[in-house]
Amino acid sequence: MEGYNVNLSxxxxxxxxxxxxxxxxxxxxxxEGKWNQVSYKAGLNRCRKSCRQRWLxxxxxxxxxxxFKEDEVDLILRLHRLLGNRWSLIARRLPGxxxxxxxxxxxxxxxxxxxxxxxxNKSQETRKTNVIxxxxxxxxxxxxxxxxxxxxxxxxxxxxxxxTPSQTxxxxxxxxxxxxxxxxxxxxxxxxxxxxxxxxxxxxxTFWFDDRLSARSCANFPEEGQSRSEFSFSMDLWNHxxxx
DNA sequence: AAGCATCACAACCGCTCACCG
DNA sequence: ACGGTGAGCGGTTGTGATGCT
Numbered sequence: 001m002e003g004y005n006v007n008l009s010x011x012x013x014x015x016x017x018x019x020x021x022x023x024x025x026x027x028x029x030x031x032e033g034k035w036n037q038v039s040y041k042a043g044l045n046r047c048r049k050s051c052r053q054r055w056l057x058x059x060x061x062x063x064x065x066x067x068f069k070e071d072e073v074d075l076i077l078r079l080h081r082l083l084g085n086r087w088s089l090i091a092r093r094l095p096g097x098x099x100x101x102x103x104x105x106x107x108x109x110x111x112x113x114x115x116x117x118x119x120x121n122k123s124q125e126t127r128k129t130n131v132i133x134x135x136x137x138x139x140x141x142x143x144x145x146x147x148x149x150x151x152x153x154x155x156x157x158x159x160x161x162x163x164t165p166s167q168t169x170x171x172x173x174x175x176x177x178x179x180x181x182x183x184x185x186x187x188x189x190x191x192x193x194x195x196x197x198x199x200x201x202x203x204x205x206t207f208w209f210d211d212r213l214s215a216r217s218c219a220n221f222p223e224e225g226q227s228r229s230e231f232s233f234s235m236d237l238w239n240h241x242x243x244x
Numbered sequence: 245a246a247g248c249a250t251c252a253c254a255a256c257c258g259c260t261c262a263c264c265g
Numbered sequence: 266a267c268g269g270t271g272a273g274c275g276g277t278t279g280t281g282a283t284g285c286t
Contacts, residue, residue, distance in 0.1 A: 013279095014280090033272085034271090035271080035272070036272090038269065047270090048271080048272085049273095051275080052272080056273095085275065085276085086274085086275085087274075087275065088274060099273095099274075099275080100275095103275070103276085107276090107277095150274085175273080180267090
């Protein structure tokens, strides 16, 4: 990797132990973020992207290394079917795994498997696998879902729940599955064109609503220790499906 | 043992978006 | 409204490790 180093002004290629230590120490002192300053503060001759990536993919505490377990692989497959190549979103549902890990795992193993299956299935003219994308919704200001600070669900489904969607234990609102009532009634909001819904779509509806509805990501699942209100989703992905 | 092919993964790069003045 | 900057994401590449002939 040393030969990789072409640009004399900024170091590239594999990180050394010393560099790792410098970066770790710097972030312990100053915290994450401000990546453009990290390099200078740590005394590293690396670009901000390199620093950020090294920290997020390798040095950050609690990063899980080693082979993916069966349930993790199952979850990746399910989420990929729903989200496509949105590795960061998928990785958020896999504690200790990074987007890069998931992406690499998919590209080196799962991707090949699924391509093989796709080729096999094509000859049998199987049904097209649609990436399920939620549809645009119109919220009115008085909507319960927007005005309430309380989360809609009593809890977020665990990874185990996600791996067995048909058995998910959903909390209810007024005795009904919340997603069934979510789209009912104009006093709440109007539902735009409703596509055929596959079973896994319930995963998409297992969201906490940020009162601002401003996050760019489709679904930012709250992490451990994060409050439910910090979870957010936006209409970006919704709109995206319309453009296609 | 040597050479080649393939795999796994760390790292780079380009692009997009949010934010701010 | 617009341009500059920072941050994040996904695609791609480079390289060491491993397996195979």
